[in-house]
Amino acid sequence: MTAIILKAADAAARIKAGIAAEVGEARARGIRPRLGVVLVGEHGASGAYSRSKIRMGSELGVEVELSSLPADVSEAAVVAEVGRLSADPGTHGVMVELPLPPQVSLARVLAELDPAKDVDGTHLVNRGKLLRGDDEDALFPVTPLACLALLEEAGVSPEGRSVAVVGRGETVGLPLAVMLVKMSATVTVCHSRTADLAGVVSGAEIVFTAAGRAGLIVPSMLRPGQTVVDAGISVLPNGKIAGDVDPMAAEVVARLSPVPGGVGSLTSALIFRNLMKAVRLSERRTGAAVAWRPLPERGRLAGRRCAEGRPAGRRCEDGRYAGRRRTPLRRDAENRQGLQSMPRCLSP
Numbered sequence: 359m360t361a362i363i364l365k366a367a368d369a370a371a372r373i374k375a376g377i378a379a380e381v382g383e384a385r386a387r388g389i390r391p392r393l394g395v396v397l398v399g400e401h402g403a404s405g406a407y408s409r410s411k412i413r414m415g416s417e418l419g420v421e422v423e424l425s426s427l428p429a430d431v432s433e434a435a436v437v438a439e440v441g442r443l444s445a446d447p448g449t450h451g452v453m454v455e456l457p458l459p460p461q462v463s464l465a466r467v468l469a470e471l472d473p474a475k476d477v478d479g480t481h482l483v484n485r486g487k488l489l490r491g492d493d494e495d496a497l498f499p500v501t502p503l504a505c506l507a508l509l510e511e512a513g514v515s516p517e518g519r520s521v522a523v524v525g526r527g528e529t530v531g532l533p534l535a536v537m538l539v540k541m542s543a544t545v546t547v548c549h550s551r552t553a554d555l556a557g558v559v560s561g562a563e564i565v566f567t568a569a570g571r572a573g574l575i576v577p578s579m580l581r582p583g584q585t586v587v588d589a590g591i592s593v594l595p596n597g598k599i600a601g602d603v604d605p606m607a608a609e610v611v612a613r614l615s616p617v618p619g620g621v622g623s624l625t626s627a628l629i630f631r632n633l634m635k636a637v638r639l640s641e642r643r644t645g646a647a648v649a650w651r652p653l654p655e656r657g658r659l660a661g662r663r664c665a666e667g668r669p670a671g672r673r674c675e676d677g678r679y680a681g682r683r684r685t686p687l688r689r690d691a692e693n694r695q696g697l698q699s700m701p702r703c704l705s706p
Contacts, residue, residue, distance in 0.1 A: 361608040362512070364587065364615040366504075366623035369511045373627045374418060380634045381419040389641070392421040393451045393477065393633050394443035398436055398462060399429030404455040407626070414626050420633065423449070433462045437470050444472040450640055451477035451633040473497070474639045477632040479533070488533055491540055495639065497632050502534035504624035505566055505587050506541075512613050514564065514585050516543035522559050524548045524575065524602065525568035530589050534566060555579070567602035575603040577610045585613040589621040 384391055393415060397408045408424055415422035425439050436458070443452045452475045458464055468476075473483035479499035487496035509516065521538050525531035526549045538545045546558050556579040559565055565586045567575055572592035580586065590602030601617025608614050615621060 361586075361611045361614040363608065364508045364512050364613055365619055366508060366511075366615075366621070367619075369507050370624050370627045373507070373624070373631060374414075377627070377630050377634055378418050380637075384634070384637055385419065389450075389637060390421060390448070391419075391451075391633060391637050392423060392449050393453070393630070394423045394425065394446075394449045396425045396427070396436065396439055396443070396452070396454045398427045398431060398455070398458055400426075404457070408455055410626055411629065414630065418630055420630060429459050431459075431462070433466060436462050436467055440467050441470040444470060444475055447640075449475065451475050451629075451636045453478045453629065474643070475636050477629050477636055479632065480529075485533070488536055497635060497639075498537070499529065499533045500625045500628040500632060501530045501568070501589055501621060502537055503628050504621045505530075505534055505568075505589050506537060507624055507628070508587050508615050508621060509564070509585065512585060514613070516541050516564055519543055519563045520561065521545045521564045521566065522548060522562035523566045523568070524555070524559065525570070525590070527568060527570075530568035531566075534568065534589075569602050571602055572600040573602070573604045575607065577604060577607050580607050580610045582610060582612065584611040586611050587615045587621065588617050591617065591622065 381391055393411065395408050395411055397404060408426075412422045412424060414420075423443075425443070427436060427439065436454075440452060440454065443449045452471055454464075454467055454471075456464070458467070468481050471481055473481040474495075474497070476484055476497050477500075479485075479488075479497045481497075484496050484498065488498055506516075516538050521543045523531050523535045523538070523545060526535075526547050531547060531549075535545050535547050543564075546562065548555055548558055552558060559575060559579045560581055563584060565575070565580070565584060566589060567586070568589040570590050570592055572590075572594060574590070575586070575588075586603055586607060588601035588603040592600050592602075594600050599618050601620075603614065603617075605616075
């Protein structure tokens with residue numbers, strides 16, 4: 359038996375058609391969607407991804423502004439550029455191409471990024487909303503979304519099924535596992551310490567891989583009837599791209615996504631779908647009294663400001679808690695509600 363190959367071309371075409379329609383509607387309302395891309399250095403893959411976004415943006419009617427910075431740029435300069443794009447009302451989405459050079463902290467850069475413009479879904483605010491199941495106001499990471507889009511393309515629902523996710527990275531594996539749990543799947547996350555990887559993979563009805571190890575999943579680990587979505591990417595010594603799953607697995611399973619031509623082909627389109635969601639979020643908060651402010655230094659939490667100019671909601675600048683309580687933030691719902699419900703400062 360030869361597996362049905364889950365190519366992304368048809369799904370990508372439908373997604374792009376929907377985005378183009380949304381762009382047309384936005385322009386009719388006087389909004390010109392714009393994506394800001396920050397590229398630090400010229401890594402082969404990240405540079406190619408940036409250029410592909412410019413091409414796709416042109417196809418969809420979206421303006422793409424590429425901020426190309428040298429590899430030896432200071433962290434402060436990268437942070438400033440991300441801050442500029444976040445503060446620009448004409449820029450609706452911002453993404454930072456990875457990897458960053460060692461002198462630039464990704465955490466510091468993301469702290470300057472407006473979560474409502476985080477089209478890559480990497481900001482801690484968006485990750486928290488993912489855990490909470492807040493689909494309305496969040497932007498989710500695109501590679502897990504691409505995995506689920508391919509599954510939907512195959513007509514396979516994860517609800518009630520046993521699912522193995524191979525890889526626990528913050529970019530794909532962990533957020534994908536959370537999304538699957540929210541879809542009522544029974545999920546097992548596998549990693550380098552998993553004792554019986556073959557047994558877990560063989561026992562699952564649906565398998566997702568995102569380990570970045572070429573040929574990790576071999577045909578003997580699989581069985582007929584399974585659906586396998588490969589999100590792993592490795593560069594072989596000959597320069598070719600390979601996934602986590604041995605291509606011979608197509609002789610065993612029922613459905614298999616290829617690498618290349620599968621998950622990766624959908625991610626760029628989904629970046630633009632997130633961009634149009636960011637446009638809607640921007641419209642929703644237009645006219646609000648408070649705009650996004652980046653996290654201040656020393657990790658203090660930023661939020662709305664009280665009449666005296668101190669941040670209200672969780673902490674004032676002098677370290678006192680604002681709201682109904684001055685006790686440290688606890689995890690219980692009652693205290694959290696109390697801290698966030700009063701946009702005023704209790705400092706004298």
